Amino acid sequence: MAERVLMKGNEAIAEAAIQAGCRHYFGYPITPQTEIAAYMAKRLPKIEGGVFLQAESEIASINMVYGAAATGARVMTSSSSPGISLKSEGLSYIAASDVPAFVVNVQRGGPGLGGIQPSQSDYFQATKGGGHGDYRMIVLAPATVQEMASLTVRGFNLADKYRMISMILADGTIGQMMEPISFQDIQVETYEKPWALTGTGMERPHNIVNSLYLKPDELERKNFERYEKYAAVEAAEAMWETYQMDDAEIGVVAFGIAARVAKNAVAAARSEGIKAGLIRPITLWPFPKEVLRQAADQVKAFVSVELNMGQMIDDVRLCTGCKRPVSLCNRTGGMIPSPDQVLASIRAAVKGGN
Amino acid sequence: MAIVFQKPHALTDAPLHYCPGCPHGIIHRLVAEAIDALGIEGRTIGIAPVGCAVMAYDYFSCDMMEAAHGRAPATATGIKRCRPDNIVFTYQGDGDLASIGMAETVHAAARNENITVIFVNNAIYGMTGGQMAPTSLPGQVTQTSPYGRDVTHCGWPIRICELLATLEGPEYVARVAVNNVKNVKAAGKAIQKAFQNQIDKKGFSLVEVISACPTNWGMTPQKALEWVESDMIPYYPLGVYKDRTAAKEAAE
Numbered sequence: 001m002a003e004r005v006l007m008k009g010n011e012a013i014a015e016a017a018i019q020a021g022c023r024h025y026f027g028y029p030i031t032p033q034t035e036i037a038a039y040m041a042k043r044l045p046k047i048e049g050g051v052f053l054q055a056e057s058e059i060a061s062i063n064m065v066y067g068a069a070a071t072g073a074r075v076m077t078s079s080s081s082p083g084i085s086l087k088s089e090g091l092s093y094i095a096a097s098d099v100p101a102f103v104v105n106v107q108r109g110g111p112g113l114g115g116i117q118p119s120q121s122d123y124f125q126a127t128k129g130g131g132h133g134d135y136r137m138i139v140l141a142p143a144t145v146q147e148m149a150s151l152t153v154r155g156f157n158l159a160d161k162y163r164m165i166s167m168i169l170a171d172g173t174i175g176q177m178m179e180p181i182s183f184q185d186i187q188v189e190t191y192e193k194p195w196a197l198t199g200t201g202m203e204r205p206h207n208i209v210n211s212l213y214l215k216p217d218e219l220e221r222k223n224f225e226r227y228e229k230y231a232a233v234e235a236a237e238a239m240w241e242t243y244q245m246d247d248a249e250i251g252v253v254a255f256g257i258a259a260r261v262a263k264n265a266v267a268a269a270r271s272e273g274i275k276a277g278l279i280r281p282i283t284l285w286p287f288p289k290e291v292l293r294q295a296a297d298q299v300k301a302f303v304s305v306e307l308n309m310g311q312m313i314d315d316v317r318l319c320t321g322c323k324r325p326v327s328l329c330n331r332t333g334g335m336i337p338s339p340d341q342v343l344a345s346i347r348a349a350v351k352g353g354n
Numbered sequence: 355m356a357i358v359f360q361k362p363h364a365l366t367d368a369p370l371h372y373c374p375g376c377p378h379g380i381i382h383r384l385v386a387e388a389i390d391a392l393g394i395e396g397r398t399i400g401i402a403p404v405g406c407a408v409m410a411y412d413y414f415s416c417d418m419m420e421a422a423h424g425r426a427p428a429t430a431t432g433i434k435r436c437r438p439d440n441i442v443f444t445y446q447g448d449g450d451l452a453s454i455g456m457a458e459t460v461h462a463a464a465r466n467e468n469i470t471v472i473f474v475n476n477a478i479y480g481m482t483g484g485q486m487a488p489t490s491l492p493g494q495v496t497q498t499s500p501y502g503r504d505v506t507h508c509g510w511p512i513r514i515c516e517l518l519a520t521l522e523g524p525e526y527v528a529r530v531a532v533n534n535v536k537n538v539k540a541a542g543k544a545i546q547k548a549f550q551n552q553i554d555k556k557g558f559s560l561v562e563v564i565s566a567c568p569t570n571w572g573m574t575p576q577k578a579l580e581w582v583e584s585d586m587i588p589y590y591p592l593g594v595y596k597d598r599t600a601a602k603e604a605a606e
Contacts, residue, residue: 067431
């Protein structure tokens with residue numbers, strides 16, 4: 001592929017997945033992420049061993065992913081908010097069976113059928129669970145088309161490394177927008193999968209992929225073990241970007257498309273003498289707690305900019321121990337805040353108001 | 355001393371947890387005998403359902419997986435599409451396959467997914483304690499139809515073989531029973547054919563096994579087998595509902 005190509009965010013995910021070694025895609029149509037399936041439908045049948053299959057439902061597609069993942073294959077599905085709700089049962093089973101899978105949520109406005117315009121209102125669903133039981137997923141939040149590609153590759157690598165689900169939590173804007181990107185720096189990591197279902201070959205005891213533990217002490221032990229793994233992920237895999245934070249007095253916190261708007265607002269605030277800075281979590285789970293904890297010792301106030309009714313703001317408050325006031329600057333339902341709206345929130349934070 | 359009869363290799367040594375008189379043991383054995391006879395244990399991957407057979411992953415010696423309720427055909431699809439040279443089977447009950455998993459069942463059949471489905475129909479939810487199933491007979495008393503299944507209120511039983519046989523997709527759809535020696539032998543043959551079809555890459559093969567649930571039917575094992583003969587089989591007639599290869603050969 002040429003050094004730099006102009007691509008839609010959704011297409012960048014699909015191409016990066018293929019380059020990361022994904023040969024199996026199972027999905028069900030939903031706006032605004034259909035380009036991913038369309039790209040896969042075109043490409044995968046032309047690649048050796050490649051399978052694109054449109055399932056009868058989101059439920060079936062995530063369970064196809066579950067089966068494929070259990071064989072050790074690099075496999076993915078993609079959907080948008082209502083579809084992710086339907087997939088959540090399967091996500092819980094996949095997490096509980098410790099098999100790796102890669103899932104994309106190009107979010108749209110909710111709840112219910114909601115709308116088809118961009119949103120970030122599945123933050124809770126992605127970072128706090130979504131399905132039943134104690135489990136976590138690695139949640140990656142791209143803010144550019146380039147990151148749609150690079151975080152996809154990282155997502156596959158992390159999924160295999162930790163035998164977890166990696167989810168790209170994007171939104172309709174990044175999914176649909178076009179930007180020039182490069183696939184030059186793709187680093188595909190491979191991991192042994194002795195647990196995979198491949199057939200015993202009559203040479204080893206049977207492998208079992210399962211999430212049922214009827215003995216409570218055994219289930220408890222499994223959950224404790226899984227949370228030790230999660231602790232290792234939290235310690236090693238948090239990603240974030242900071243902008244103008246060195247001397248910042250107002251810390252703006254935003255991810256994905258909201259962070260790009262917020263960056264403009266921070267620049268505008270600086271030009272009128274307000275010392276604002278931006279912290280952009282790139283992993284939403286693990287949440288970059290340490291950088292926020294340190295910022296709480298420096299800034300006077302935080303502004304959380306989100307395309308929802310205020311979800312990430314809870315994590316900002318939690319990991320800063322409510323040391324500084326945190327205000328919310330938001331739009332929802334498919335609306336996006338303007339840089340002026342964010343700037344107004346920054347000015348209000350300077351005055352100590354909301 | 356010569357061994358004259360033994361456990362199939364494809365069954366592990368784990369003791370089965372099923373109730374006294376439950377035919378699941380017979381059906382497990384028939385599946386394992388087919389796997390042994392075809393010499394495919396080393397490349398077979400089985401999928402257990404949610405329901406009484408949920409722990410089947412401990413009973414078969416091949417690689418095994420435990421699917422979500424009703425989703426086994428989708429999970430099997432994922433496995434088979436990644437590893438087309440493996441032999442993939444699901445083992446499902448009536449609630450799992452014909453109620454919550456109906457969409458997965460019908461669409462796997464419509465795609466002629468090259469898998470083998472063993473469908474155990476005993477007209478009741480066994481594991482949860484005897485609730486009405488999609489295949490419970492009209493008038494059948496269960497925990498959730500205590501006055502008998504009222505078809506004007508909750509509809510009619512679903513005949514899976516007849517339904518699937520209307521589709522272009524599937525290769526082989528047959529109904530057997532395990533209530534007497536003759537039927538058990540015929541069931542074994544049908545199950546082996548369902549695996550052979552997959553080996554031959556012919557496609558979706560489903561064998562519905564009319565079974566019994568003495569515990570939740572509130573009958574002795576013997577009485578339950580009599581009820582299979584007197585009530586179940588008349589409603590669910592045994593036979594081959596679709597055999598594409600046989601039909602094609604007959605037409606030639």
